[in-house]
Amino acid sequence: MADPVSTRDLTKQFRRQTAVDGVDLAVPAGAVYGFLGPNGSGKTTTIRMLLGLISPTRGEISMLGMPMPERSGEALRRIGALVEGPAFHPYLSGRANLARLDAADRHSDRHTAASRIDAALDRVGLLAAAGKRYRAYSLGMRQRLAIANALLMPRDLLILDEPTNGLDPQGTREVRHLIGDLASDGATVVVSSHLLAEVEQMCSHVGVMFEGRLVSQGSLAELQAGTTKTVRVDTDRPEDAARVLRELGLTDVASLDGYATGTLGKVEVTKIVPNLVDDLVPVLGFTVRSPSLEDVFVSLTGEGFDVSG
Amino acid sequence: MSAVELLGTATPNLPSRPSPRFLFSELGIIFGRRRNLAGLAVLAVVPIVLAIAVKVSSPGSGGGPDFVSAITGNGLFVAFAALAVELPIFLPLAVSVIAGDSVAGEANIGTLRYLLTIPAGRTRLLLTKYAAILLFALVAVLVVAVVGTVMGLSLFGGGPMTLLSGSQTSMADGILRLALACLYITVQLGALGAIGLFVSTLTEQPIGATVAVVLINVMMFVLDSISQLDWLHPWLLTHWWTAFGDVLRDPIATDDLGRGLLTAAVYAGVFWLAAWARFSSKDITS
Numbered sequence: 001m002a003d004p005v006s007t008r009d010l011t012k013q014f015r016r017q018t019a020v021d022g023v024d025l026a027v028p029a030g031a032v033y034g035f036l037g038p039n040g041s042g043k044t045t046t047i048r049m050l051l052g053l054i055s056p057t058r059g060e061i062s063m064l065g066m067p068m069p070e071r072s073g074e075a076l077r078r079i080g081a082l083v084e085g086p087a088f089h090p091y092l093s094g095r096a097n098l099a100r101l102d103a104a105d106r107h108s109d110r111h112t113a114a115s116r117i118d119a120a121l122d123r124v125g126l127l128a129a130a131g132k133r134y135r136a137y138s139l140g141m142r143q144r145l146a147i148a149n150a151l152l153m154p155r156d157l158l159i160l161d162e163p164t165n166g167l168d169p170q171g172t173r174e175v176r177h178l179i180g181d182l183a184s185d186g187a188t189v190v191v192s193s194h195l196l197a198e199v200e201q202m203c204s205h206v207g208v209m210f211e212g213r214l215v216s217q218g219s220l221a222e223l224q225a226g227t228t229k230t231v232r233v234d235t236d237r238p239e240d241a242a243r244v245l246r247e248l249g250l251t252d253v254a255s256l257d258g259y260a261t262g263t264l265g266k267v268e269v270t271k272i273v274p275n276l277v278d279d280l281v282p283v284l285g286f287t288v289r290s291p292s293l294e295d296v297f298v299s300l301t302g303e304g305f306d307v308s309g
Numbered sequence: 310m311s312a313v314e315l316l317g318t319a320t321p322n323l324p325s326r327p328s329p330r331f332l333f334s335e336l337g338i339i340f341g342r343r344r345n346l347a348g349l350a351v352l353a354v355v356p357i358v359l360a361i362a363v364k365v366s367s368p369g370s371g372g373g374p375d376f377v378s379a380i381t382g383n384g385l386f387v388a389f390a391a392l393a394v395e396l397p398i399f400l401p402l403a404v405s406v407i408a409g410d411s412v413a414g415e416a417n418i419g420t421l422r423y424l425l426t427i428p429a430g431r432t433r434l435l436l437t438k439y440a441a442i443l444l445f446a447l448v449a450v451l452v453v454a455v456v457g458t459v460m461g462l463s464l465f466g467g468g469p470m471t472l473l474s475g476s477q478t479s480m481a482d483g484i485l486r487l488a489l490a491c492l493y494i495t496v497q498l499g500a501l502g503a504i505g506l507f508v509s510t511l512t513e514q515p516i517g518a519t520v521a522v523v524l525i526n527v528m529m530f531v532l533d534s535i536s537q538l539d540w541l542h543p544w545l546l547t548h549w550w551t552a553f554g555d556v557l558r559d560p561i562a563t564d565d566l567g568r569g570l571l572t573a574a575v576y577a578g579v580f581w582l583a584a585w586a587r588f589s590s591k592d593i594t595s
Binding site: 052055073077091110146 | 337426
């Protein structure tokens with residue numbers, strides 16, 4: 001089966017700027033794919049191309065195995081999307097806005113519209129406020145309404161651009177659970193985000209955009225395996241501990257107040273503590289730390305999470 | 310019920326029949342907006358004012374346009390006179406607001422991207438938007454005609470109608486002729502609506518699109534009034550608008566009406582295709 005999202009050499013040039021440059025996305029079926037990158041790195045432009053809103057300058061797109069934009073009508077109705085924040089008619093209620101979008105879908109059944117709309121509103125916890133005008137909604141409620149729109153019809157693929165933007169911690173947790181539910185029901189989910197910790201908690205795969213290029217892509221485990229682990233020894237004799245670590249072949253060893261650290265490299269973890277004990281270094285604590293997604297990200301892009309120009 | 314629970318039975322290949330549902334939803338938005346209802350109310354005020362003004366002024370003080378002086382003879386002429394008064398500015402302005410808002414309004418608030426990812430389909434969206442513009446134009450014209458007829462008949466009465474050529478005809482025939490005039494004007498406004506639809510695909514500012522269409526409309530009237538440019542006049546959409554009065558001749562003078570319908574059809578076709586060419590390949594970045 002073809003990947004639900006697959007692009008080859010996807011490129012978009014605006015007048016002077018290359019917004020997206022030779023991107024080869026591969027989102028496997030059933031994945032929760034975290035699409036990461038600083039603001040301005042080309043995430044949203046890529047998503048707009050995937051959804052047929054803007055046409056690529058170069059390259060190919062296949063969505064759910066169908067070439068875009070040739071078969072976009074067929075593909076898009078199996079895709080639920082949240083693109084660059086919510087946008088609705090301000091003077092219509094949340095429910096009326098969803099009814100409007102449902103009416104625009106030539107494949108939706110008008111007889112089931114009311115129940116589908118209420119089910120979607122219920123799923124994002126907005127049923128109680130469904131009759132309120134959109135303009136009276138808070139940012140979090142607007143965001144929920146946009147997610148409800150993506151759930152109006154059964155979808156095989158969900159593309160959610162910054163779904164937790166503007167949500168409170170409770171709402172963020174709910175959305176994370178919702179995404180987990182959707183994925184376990186068999187849908188593939190692409191979530192763009194700039195919140196690395198959040199992506200780390202819910203994604204199985206990650207793609208990192210930087211200055212228009214896809215600098216890394218793979219399962220979360222693969223991505224983290226590419227970087228090295230660090231160990232930390234808590235002790236009241238950090239200098240001696242550092243010496244032992246150096247003798248074992250660890251690099252970047254440092255002794256600080258109350259602990260020593262080093263980069264593991266190819267050294268076997270199991271050898272470290274016995275060696276320390278043999279040298280009579282008191283081991284008060286020992287931890288091996290995998291790099292966080294943020295560390296991975298910094299190592300890939302060489303910088304923090306700033307806006308790229 | 311979860312949306313995804315239905316995945317197994319989902320996405321049957323329904324035939325892509327054109328559904329009136331999208332159009333109804335579009336009309337619901339147009340006629341649900343207070344601004345648009347206020348506009349229609351303004352259109353309705355003109356025949357009321359006109360009828361009352363003629364009623365209170367002394368009879369025989371004439372000298373006004375054909376229709377206005379004929380009002381005292383048959384109330385149905387209020388509708389014709391109101392249409393003539395509203396044709397240069399009020400009716401085109403109303404259509405320009407709706408047409409200018411059609412695509413640019415959705416782009417402006419961002420709903421366009423959601424409509425397209427539904428997917429509503431770009432051609433289908435334009436067709437639906439244009440159908441809604443045409444229906445709005447028809448409603449606007451009918452508001453003027455119906456209010457004019459009701460006001461006229463209640464203030465001046467009905468009965469046999471004296472046509473512009475001097476012959477008399479029945480009340481029923483008069484109403485039929487009024488209906489023909491309404492259809493003719495709707496077609497003309499529909500052509501202006503196609504210009505508006507095209508302009509609306511060029512911008513994300515609905516007000517800008519509306520102003521542009523109003524300017525185009527006024528410009529055509531201005532050009533039509535410069536006698537040195539008489540070679541250009543037959544090519545101007547608005548040049549044929551006043552020909553709707555020809556339905557009141559006996560027999561109906563079809564020359565100008567036919568030419569007017571042809572001109573409107575060409576304008577509508579050209580600008581609709583221009584809108585389609587523009588919109589079907591446009592990058593939606595709003």
